[in-house]
Amino acid sequence: MRIIEKLKSWFLPAFLRKFDHKLLLNNPVLWTSRAHLVSWLGLLSLAILALIFFTIPNDPRHESVVYLPTFFVLIISVVGIIIWLIYLLRFNVFKRFGTYTWKSMLGSFLLLFASLGWFVLLPFLPSAIEAYRADQAYTSEELILEAERMNFLISELIYDSLIVDFTGDTLLVSDSLIQAENDKNTYVIENYLEGSLNICTQEFLLRKIVDYDSIVSIGNGYYILLTAPNYRFLNADKSKNYFPVKSLSNLEFYNSIHRNYNSDSLSKWRTEFEKFKIKYASDEDYYLNRTYYESDGSSYLDMLGIRSIEEGLGNISFRKYFWSGEAIEVFFRIWFYTVLGLSLLIFVFRHSTTKVFFLSLFVSVLLMMISGLLGAFLSLDEIGIYNLMLLYILMFFISTFSIFKSTRKSKIQGVALNLFTLVIGFLPVIIVLYYNEIISSRYGGSPNYYSYYAEFEVRIQVAEIVGILLLIILIPTLIYKSYRKWYALPDE
Numbered sequence: 001m002r003i004i005e006k007l008k009s010w011f012l013p014a015f016l017r018k019f020d021h022k023l024l025l026n027n028p029v030l031w032t033s034r035a036h037l038v039s040w041l042g043l044l045s046l047a048i049l050a051l052i053f054f055t056i057p058n059d060p061r062h063e064s065v066v067y068l069p070t071f072f073v074l075i076i077s078v079v080g081i082i083i084w085l086i087y088l089l090r091f092n093v094f095k096r097f098g099t100y101t102w103k104s105m106l107g108s109f110l111l112l113f114a115s116l117g118w119f120v121l122l123p124f125l126p127s128a129i130e131a132y133r134a135d136q137a138y139t140s141e142e143l144i145l146e147a148e149r150m151n152f153l154i155s156e157l158i159y160d161s162l163i164v165d166f167t168g169d170t171l172l173v174s175d176s177l178i179q180a181e182n183d184k185n186t187y188v189i190e191n192y193l194e195g196s197l198n199i200c201t202q203e204f205l206l207r208k209i210v211d212y213d214s215i216v217s218i219g220n221g222y223y224i225l226l227t228a229p230n231y232r233f234l235n236a237d238k239s240k241n242y243f244p245v246k247s248l249s250n251l252e253f254y255n256s257i258h259r260n261y262n263s264d265s266l267s268k269w270r271t272e273f274e275k276f277k278i279k280y281a282s283d284e285d286y287y288l289n290r291t292y293y294e295s296d297g298s299s300y301l302d303m304l305g306i307r308s309i310e311e312g313l314g315n316i317s318f319r320k321y322f323w324s325g326e327a328i329e330v331f332f333r334i335w336f337y338t339v340l341g342l343s344l345l346i347f348v349f350r351h352s353t354t355k356v357f358f359l360s361l362f363v364s365v366l367l368m369m370i371s372g373l374l375g376a377f378l379s380l381d382e383i384g385i386y387n388l389m390l391l392y393i394l395m396f397f398i399s400t401f402s403i404f405k406s407t408r409k410s411k412i413q414g415v416a417l418n419l420f421t422l423v424i425g426f427l428p429v430i431i432v433l434y435y436n437e438i439i440s441s442r443y444g445g446s447p448n449y450y451s452y453y454a455e456f457e458v459r460i461q462v463a464e465i466v467g468i469l470l471l472i473i474l475i476p477t478l479i480y481k482s483y484r485k486w487y488a489l490p491d492e
Contacts (some may be wrong), residue, residue: 414487
């Protein structure tokens with residue numbers, strides 16, 4: 001007990017201990033969630049872990065091993081949730097003490113969500129800090145421009161080994177041959193291959209020209225589309241998504257290499273390249289020993305150390321942009337739905353009997369197995385699966401509503417109420433997905449479908465918001481009254 005008291009004095013300031021005592025006396029429902037303590041300790045844990053991860057050496061050029069600290073923090077979070085649950089489940093106002101209003105039930109759910117949110121947030125911290133450190137070490141502009149400069153230096157340093165010949169594809173423009181081929185088939189084509197010769201229409205040729213560096217006409221409808229050798233040994237293409245910059249085309253870069261070559265500048269170029277190599281090359285021998293990098297050490301890639309620079313650039317980009325673009329939305333959904341799922345499970349457990357709660361879990365697994373078997377034997381498509389899901393929700397709702405006319409506590413009604421509470425927040429999303437499958441099956445491939453699909457992501461986001469609002473509205477109304485009525489009924 002003395003150890004616990006010392007820990008409290010170290011980590012819980014006096015004002016928080018006073019607030020905890022006051023909350024216990026005046027609002028035991030809010031106090032049981034320990035949300036105020038979890039929030040304080042959550043902030044404290046984030047600060048301590050952030051300090052640790054900012055202090056630990058972490059070279060952005062090296063391969064990320066962020067999964068190791070993430071797994072470590074995940075274990076800490078799981079242990080924290082278990083300790084929190086031990087305190088949470090010791091005191092249940094709904095089942096034992098005091099007046100429990102609809103405000104109490106809604107507040108209980110929101111505080112469960114807030115408390116679990118801190119625990120689930122912690123494992124995201126290592127990767128976020130790693131991405132921040134890489135972002136501070138290298139800018140997107142820096143990666144793009146210096147990768148381009150290194151490509152120039154590499155090309156000049158190995159100038160005598162460069163491939164100088166263009167590669168070409170031969171095309172024959174002949175509308176008559178295409179028409180004859182179309183007459184043989186039931187479908188329309190714009191080109192076909194005859195050996196290495198690509199026979200095509202004039203329109204096809206005009207579209208293909210933009211993909212090549214040059215075109216040569218050799219008469220009689222024959223054309224050769226030429227591609228310049230690619231001298232870009234390194235790339236920072238991922239950075240271009242976040243820093244738009246106009247780069248030289250493949251042909252322009254090819255010409256710049258050959259026009260600027262000067263043997264007197266080799267020494268200066270080599271010195272400049274070595275500085276870039278120190279800045280970007282990964283010094284981990286692990287990379288150089290990989291099977292797909294095995295060589296005799298005599299190639300220019302080995303002599304200049306291009307592979308180690310390539311690895312370093314790849315590692316920097318992976319770390320720097322790990323939380324960029326759609327990743328934030330994906331990580332937020334992972335966090336949100338993990339917290340929501342755990343909150344609903346604990347919420348249902350606290351408002352139901354232990355036997356009925358675990359019976360609800362068993363029934364949910366049983367329904368998934370039955371749905372899988374029905375889907376396999378009846379060859380149900382996505383629409384059939386969504387029909388089953390909507391049918392289940394309707395059954396849960398009808399059984400839940402029947403509680404108000406019951407005179408005895410029914411386990412079936414209790415299970416239905418639990419499952420209804422768990423799934424009702426996802427109803428709008430299921431409806432949007434269901435509707436999307438109907439549109440896809442009826443109008444797939446038509447312009448109307450593509451115009452709808454362009455708004456699909458927005459519709460899903462709206463459905464998610466509506467689902468959360470629906471859950472928040474039903475908890476203090478239908479769900480509250482159903483649990484109060486069912487729990488107060490005499491046993492069967």
